[in-house]
Structure formats: structure tokens, C-alpha cells
Amino acid sequence: MTQTATRPRVALFVTCLVDLHRPSIGFAAIKLLEAAGCQVEVPRAQTCCGQPAYNSGDRATAAALARGIIDAFSGYDYVVVPSGSCGGMLSSHMPQLFDNDPNTRARAEALAARTHELVSFLVDVRGLSSVNASYPGRVTYHDSCAGLRELGIKTQPRELLASVEGLNLVEMQEPELCCGFGGTFCVKYPEISTRMVSDKTADIVATGAETLLAGDLGCLLNMAGSLSREGSRVQVRHIAEVLAGITTTLPAIGAAQG
Amino acid sequence: MSRSEILGAIRRGLRRGPLPEHETLGLYARLNAHPRHLIPARSRLPHPAQVALFIANLEKEFGTCTRVASADDVPGAVADYIASQNLPSDFAMAPHPELQAIPWHNRPLLQAREGRAQASDLVSVQHGYVGIAETGTLMLPASAGRPTTLNLLADTEIVILRSSRITGAMEEAWDILRSEREGMVVGNFLPRNVMFITGPSRSADIESTLELGAHGPRRLHVVLIDDQAAG
Amino acid sequence: MLTTSPDFKANTTRSMNDAGLQKALARTRPRFPASRAAAVAKLPEFEQLRDIGRDIKNHTLANLDFYLEVWERNVINAGGHVHWASNAEDARRIVLEICQRVGAKTVTKGKSMISEEIAVNDHLEKHGIIPVETDLGEYIIQLRNEPPSHIIAPAFHLNREDWEESFRRAHTDLDPNRVFSERRDIMIEARTKLREKFLAADVGITGANFLIAETGSSVIVTNEGNGDLTQTLPKVHVVLASIEKMVPTLEDATNMLRLLARSATGQDMSVYTTFSTGPRRPADLDGPEEYHVVLLDNGRTGMIGTEFQEMLRCIRCAACMNHCPVYQTVGGHSYGWVYPGPMGSVLTPSLIGVDKAGHLPNASTFCGKCESVCPVKIPLPKLMRHWREREFERHLSPTATRSNLAIWSFIAQRPSLYRLTTRIAAKVLALLAGKKGRLAALPLAGGWTAGRDLPAPEGDTFFARYARQQRGEA
Numbered sequence: 001m002t003q004t005a006t007r008p009r010v011a012l013f014v015t016c017l018v019d020l021h022r023p024s025i026g027f028a029a030i031k032l033l034e035a036a037g038c039q040v041e042v043p044r045a046q047t048c049c050g051q052p053a054y055n056s057g058d059r060a061t062a063a064a065l066a067r068g069i070i071d072a073f074s075g076y077d078y079v080v081v082p083s084g085s086c087g088g089m090l091s092s093h094m095p096q097l098f099d100n101d102p103n104t105r106a107r108a109e110a111l112a113a114r115t116h117e118l119v120s121f122l123v124d125v126r127g128l129s130s131v132n133a134s135y136p137g138r139v140t141y142h143d144s145c146a147g148l149r150e151l152g153i154k155t156q157p158r159e160l161l162a163s164v165e166g167l168n169l170v171e172m173q174e175p176e177l178c179c180g181f182g183g184t185f186c187v188k189y190p191e192i193s194t195r196m197v198s199d200k201t202a203d204i205v206a207t208g209a210e211t212l213l214a215g216d217l218g219c220l221l222n223m224a225g226s227l228s229r230e231g232s233r234v235q236v237r238h239i240a241e242v243l244a245g246i247t248t249t250l251p252a253i254g255a256a257q258g
Numbered sequence: 259m260s261r262s263e264i265l266g267a268i269r270r271g272l273r274r275g276p277l278p279e280h281e282t283l284g285l286y287a288r289l290n291a292h293p294r295h296l297i298p299a300r301s302r303l304p305h306p307a308q309v310a311l312f313i314a315n316l317e318k319e320f321g322t323c324t325r326v327a328s329a330d331d332v333p334g335a336v337a338d339y340i341a342s343q344n345l346p347s348d349f350a351m352a353p354h355p356e357l358q359a360i361p362w363h364n365r366p367l368l369q370a371r372e373g374r375a376q377a378s379d380l381v382s383v384q385h386g387y388v389g390i391a392e393t394g395t396l397m398l399p400a401s402a403g404r405p406t407t408l409n410l411l412a413d414t415e416i417v418i419l420r421s422s423r424i425t426g427a428m429e430e431a432w433d434i435l436r437s438e439r440e441g442m443v444v445g446n447f448l449p450r451n452v453m454f455i456t457g458p459s460r461s462a463d464i465e466s467t468l469e470l471g472a473h474g475p476r477r478l479h480v481v482l483i484d485d486q487a488a489g
Numbered sequence: 490m491l492t493t494s495p496d497f498k499a500n501t502t503r504s505m506n507d508a509g510l511q512k513a514l515a516r517t518r519p520r521f522p523a524s525r526a527a528a529v530a531k532l533p534e535f536e537q538l539r540d541i542g543r544d545i546k547n548h549t550l551a552n553l554d555f556y557l558e559v560w561e562r563n564v565i566n567a568g569g570h571v572h573w574a575s576n577a578e579d580a581r582r583i584v585l586e587i588c589q590r591v592g593a594k595t596v597t598k599g600k601s602m603i604s605e606e607i608a609v610n611d612h613l614e615k616h617g618i619i620p621v622e623t624d625l626g627e628y629i630i631q632l633r634n635e636p637p638s639h640i641i642a643p644a645f646h647l648n649r650e651d652w653e654e655s656f657r658r659a660h661t662d663l664d665p666n667r668v669f670s671e672r673r674d675i676m677i678e679a680r681t682k683l684r685e686k687f688l689a690a691d692v693g694i695t696g697a698n699f700l701i702a703e704t705g706s707s708v709i710v711t712n713e714g715n716g717d718l719t720q721t722l723p724k725v726h727v728v729l730a731s732i733e734k735m736v737p738t739l740e741d742a743t744n745m746l747r748l749l750a751r752s753a754t755g756q757d758m759s760v761y762t763t764f765s766t767g768p769r770r771p772a773d774l775d776g777p778e779e780y781h782v783v784l785l786d787n788g789r790t791g792m793i794g795t796e797f798q799e800m801l802r803c804i805r806c807a808a809c810m811n812h813c814p815v816y817q818t819v820g821g822h823s824y825g826w827v828y829p830g831p832m833g834s835v836l837t838p839s840l841i842g843v844d845k846a847g848h849l850p851n852a853s854t855f856c857g858k859c860e861s862v863c864p865v866k867i868p869l870p871k872l873m874r875h876w877r878e879r880e881f882e883r884h885l886s887p888t889a890t891r892s893n894l895a896i897w898s899f900i901a902q903r904p905s906l907y908r909l910t911t912r913i914a915a916k917v918l919a920l921l922a923g924k925k926g927r928l929a930a931l932p933l934a935g936g937w938t939a940g941r942d943l944p945a946p947e948g949d950t951f952f953a954r955y956a957r958q959q960r961g962e963a
Contacts, residue, residue: 022947027954042952044952045904149860185852190936197940225942226941226942260575265557271791353774400775406776451720453761459713459760461625472680472712
């Protein structure tokens, strides 16, 4: 048991968006977890948390994916996810897929109890209050909905950002306002989604921040896409990139290369 | 027929028939006990502080208040208020024994017409049953001595309230009404209506901007008789 | 009320391009949330009151048949009448019969969503009886022949010019060149006009925020006083109430009232909260001679015992729509029926069918703000998801969505295939984006790229890179 307390075995749930679009976030997460004294593994039999199916009403697919996740992620002390919405899917919603299957439900609940979003894991479980990183400039932070309302992530990112050298956090008028991504929503109701994200980007731009951060890649892609369409110079990154100090070699989301 | 359809559909949804007697006994017991829920701490105060809270909340909601030492001072307070608002000195008055006992003749210019209000009334004087400190609210149950129209038709409503009738929370106001009216009307104890009034009429329908005097009175003034016993 | 919910998308396009509406939305958008937040901040017990409110409503629903029968007995004991209406048609017929029996010519109305639901105004007008809405917001939309766009502020989508224009058109006996120098002037004109109607009305129809089983009472909550003028002055008072408005006791209602005004407008208490029990008593000097309650089902019993039963806790405060970013973008009319916003998205399919109202529970990001402000803790996103499940089961979702989902779910359940597919996709997207780092257009992704760029992926998947790393390669 002492071994667990000092060097826990953490399984990283990469998330489908990080895997496909921006693996650096996954590597930043590993770096942060190892610096916080964890032993990190990445089970290979993972694809997606199933939220797209779940939110589209396809419980069967969501349950099938969930069974795979429960199998792949058993035996670890913790499961850590660099996303509030996937984290919420695993820890709040997944057990409810198995109302008719008490055994799987119990296993799902056990997994849920060990599952954490990355930043809240570092602060609330590993007791981190600072990081060794530098990111000079004005930064604003978007509170992604699931992370905020399902997982209570609010102060933890701000606590760690406050320790980043040179970083000046400027809050939006409405940091908690939904950016309009909503998974399938942004493609099912693109007009409404576009209007919502432009309200958000107006708020972002008004802060005068040079960089936008958040903990969810879906939100970040949505906001980055809108900012660049507007010709804005605001850079967009996942908070893990800043906390892990990999920003000097990694272009921002949607940034031109070279 | 709709009644049996609806009750039947409810029972089908709840997957049962009509409740067995031992369960209805429990529900009747709950009705008879009418238990209170959580009463916010803000009105749990000694009575003088409750009076102060009542006035503060009334004023927060655009009502006004004058305190007087006794019923004898009411005509003066009403006359002063009417003068300050440039109102006429005739008013419709609730035919309540406590109001009838006030020495209105001390201010002969004041002309009270007892009874319900008419549309042409500019001022009404109403009998305050209970005041609720938690929200600055007046509880005004309808009765022969407290017609409802006095709360609605006049441009300005003046309510005469004894401070000993100020209580902290609505639950306490209900208890007072229960104890004073129990059994007065066969079948249930409530009068035709009980109005809880918090400030003058208002609307924010026009461009979300608050305006007073939408349909009901645009002024609400309380004359508070400090009759609470010391200590 | 007729529905345009199937046209949700077209409705929203129109509303997002309606400059007047957008101006009105921008004006009201910060206010309701700020007022509510201020009221809640001042009441430390608010969270506990929410739990109590939820529990009171759950208890009542679990025993609704019992409480309805107790309430009915008490209404009759107080000298009132109860009319049970299974559906909108029954309810309309009952209201008309009451009005015709007393020879009513004019009927005044307090705000009642139920009256919209059953479309009683049209029915009365068809039979030569004139209904006059007296809530200021309802009055103006009646003049403009529009449906309400919000359940407690039905005219919040209008700007001052709209009010002035409608009043000039409708109040033809007044000087057409009169000036409305302040908003107050508009209100005073309405007050004067409606005062005549209040006094002339033969029947007054109100809704009910609550019904109280213990005493056989109905409760209305207003700030204007129009509900009270509507129910006190005419000879006959008719209450329109749906079955789930029931609470057991006065003390239960008191708890709900602590939640209602704060959640709706940020007031601690609305100006007029009135408990009505039967007609005037023999010694009363005023009040109606008859008191009728039309008790409506109209699809609610179909929700009991289902996963949607929790929606019946709703106390119609509108906090959910006041805080909903989708509602605040598209406004209430887009939803196409009586109940807009998150509560409308759950309730409307229950009442008019998910085949007609299917868009509503889909047009949500599940941000969860609604649930966080609901005074009775209705899990609105969860209930919307249940509607999506019903649609999926019944194949009501659009075919393209279903097929895309089926393809994706096939691949996602097979990690090796998934690895391969994602590697290809990542490379292709990165190539297409080139040095620019983003895509302005992408086939099959028009929904996204019409309004924003698609940032380019890094080009390698995480698993490809991780595997290389594990093998000791760069």
C-alpha cells in the first residue's frame, strides 16, 4: 500500500481527439504525471470514451465501448484523462449504462471512482500546488462545461497557472459560458454553434489575452477555428502544454507552420 | 369520464391501484401535521429586530413606512402621508373593528368611506393582518372587515399594521391564521383569498425595465403602530 | 397552440438574423442570471431549499392520485367546482360552457401557459366571447398576434418601438400623434385601457402556480396585480391548472415560493402571491360568486412512471431558459410551441410527440447550466438524452447521422482498425492543411467549416508516436 501512495500506477486515457489531432497533449500529460511521481502506462486497447454515441442516444454502442474500457483499464491505481468531458463520461455516465447488469455496473463504478481529469488529479489527488514552467504573457482560461459542472474543475487550473512564471491570467466576462462545441451539436446545428462561439471569441478578444487555454480539446478546436476565421492573433493551447513547458517547440492549435 | 381516466392513468403509471388504507393514513397524518420545512435564519431574530427587518425589506421593495406610538396617532400619520403625496383626503376604508376604533375625527379633513374599493378610489386604507419580516410582506386575508379590492383598485394603498402582528416567516403567519380561523368555515379554514403583498405593483415587461404601478396600486404605505409589549 | 417545432432549424435561422430580436436578447441576457445570482448569494439556505423542493414534488407525484382527491374534496367544501379535463379539447369545451352559461361577453385573463397550451383564446373568440390578456407582456403579444417567447416574460423579445407601434395601431380612440416620452407612458396607457376591461369582465381566467391539497386552494404569483384584478372583480373565476401543480400543504407551498421568485426574477418574493379558495363567502364585500378549477392532463399522466416523470417537478420559473446559451442565441419563438428553452425541450415532446418536437432535445450542447440553476433539480440534460435515445430506437434521427454513427461505432469498437483509420485520417488532414495549419473548407465537414476554420492535426496519432517511442525510435 505504501508503494501506491508514493508511486501510483496511472493509466492514461488519451481521448480520441488528442490521439487523432494533437498527441502532444497526451505526452504533456505523461510528463506532468511522471513529474508528480506517477508511473504512467497507456493501455493500447482504447479508442473513444463513447460519448458521441451516448449523446446521440445509442446506448448499445456506448455500453460496448464502455465494457472495453472497463477491461482495458482495470488494475491501475488511477485513470487520468486530459479532458473534462471524457473524464465526466467515464466517471459520471458510464456506470449508468449498466442498470440491468449489476456486475458490470459495480466494475464501472469502481473504475469511475479511480478516474480523474488531469489537472484536478494533479492538484486534488497528488497535492500539487505549483509547476516548474514559464509562459510569459496574458492568458485567459475557458471553463469547459463538463469539467466544471460534472467534475468541479474551477480553481485547480487557476492554482497551477498562477505558479507559471510570467503568466498573467485575465478572466473573461463569462469564462463559464458554453463555447458552442457540444460534440455532435456543432455539426447538427452549425449556425447556432457558430453564433455561440463568436460570442465566446468576442469575450476572449476583449480580455486582451494573447493566449487562450482550456482543458478540453473539443472546445479548443472550436474556439481556435473561430478565432482564426476572424483573423485573430490569439493563440490557443491545451493547459497541459503550458504546465508541462512544451510550448516553445509546439505550435499553437491551428497555427501556421514554419 | 375524465376524472376516472386521469386517476386511473396516474395509478397505472405508478404501477399500483388506489393506495391501501395504511398508506393513506400516513399521508393524512402528514396533512394534519403540515410540517414546516427549513426556515431561513435571516428572520430568526428577537422581535424588535424582526420589526426592523420588516421595514427594511418593505422599503427595499419600494414600499414606505411610518411608525407611530399608538392607534391615536394613526389619523395624523395618514393625513401627513396623504399631504406629502398630494393625494385627496377621502379614501375607502376596510370596515374592520380595529380601524373603526381609530379616532379619525381627530383629523376632520380625512373622509373615510367604509366598504370595498371602487375603481374611482385614489386612496384606500386597509387593515393589516400580519406582517412577515423575512420578505417585508403583508398578509391580507379577505374577510368582511378586509375586502380584497382595497388592495387592488386604488392608486395608493395604506395599510395599518400593529407591530405585535409582525412575525418572522410565512410559516408563522400561517400558524396565526390557522389558530385564529380554525373551524370558522365548514370544511376548511381559509377565507376566499389570502393576498401576500410585497411592495407596490410593478412590471418589467417593457424592455426589462422596472416601472411601478402596472395594474395594482403604485404606492404602498404602511402605518406601523408600535404596540409590541416591552421585553 | 399550433406548433412550428418541426421547423426549428428554419426558425433559428430567422431568429438569428432578426436584428430586433437579437437586440432584445442582448439587453436581457445578463440581467436574469445576475438577479438570480444576487438573490441566491443572499440566502445561505438556498441549496437546502432546492433539495426540499425536489423532495416535496417527488413525494407529491408518487401520491398524486391521493392528493388530487383530497384537494378536490376541499375545493368542493369551500364552495368551488372541479372539472377534470383529459385533453385540450375537453378543457376548451369546459371553459366555453362556463362562459356561455353566465352569458359572458368579455373575459379577462391572467398569464397562463395552460391557456396557451389548450388554445382557449381562439376557441372563445370563435364563439363570440372576447378574451383580453391583462399581463402586460401577454397583452402586447395578443395585440401583435404573436405567441409568447418566454414563460414568465412573454414579450421580452420586443423593443420599445414595437410596443409604441402596436399601441398606436390598437388604441385608436387616443390621439394618434401622442408621444411616449418614457417607457412609463406605455405602461400607463396599458393600465388605463386594461382597467376598463378588468371592470367590464364577466369571467376572469387565471392559471395556477400551485394547487394545495390541504386546503383546496390555488396560488397565483404576479408582480403586476393583474391576476388578482382578474380573479376578484368578475362574477366568475376560472382557474386553469395542470395536475402536476399540486403540493400537499401550505407549508410545502411556502418552501416552493422561496424558490420561485428568486429563480425567476431574483426577487425574494413576488409582489402579489395570492391563495384562492372557493368563491366569496356570505359576509365578503367583494370577490367572485363562482370558483371553478379546470384540471388538465393533456399528456402528463403519460409521463408518470416513465424516465420523464422528473420533468413534472417543474415550477415554471424559467431559470433554465434564462441561463441557456442556446435559448439566449435563438430566442423563445424558435422552439415553436408554448414551452421554450431547456424545460420546453423536455416537456414539448412529451405533450405533442417527439416526432414533431424532435429537434428540441437535440439542439443542446449539454452544458448543464440549466440543471445547475433548476430550483427543483430536474436533470434536464439527462432527460434530453433520454429523448435522443427514444429517437434512436425509433429511427427518428436523420439517416445521415445514423449511418455516420454506425460507421464510427464499428471502427471504434475495434482498436486495431481504429489505429489504422486514425493514422490515415490524421495524415490526410495534416497534408490538406499544409503549412497554413488549418483548413478553411473540407468536404463532408461543411457544417463546421462554414462558420470557422478546422485547425490542422499534428499529422501523427498519439498511438503511432507512442509506439515508436516504446520501440526506442525518435
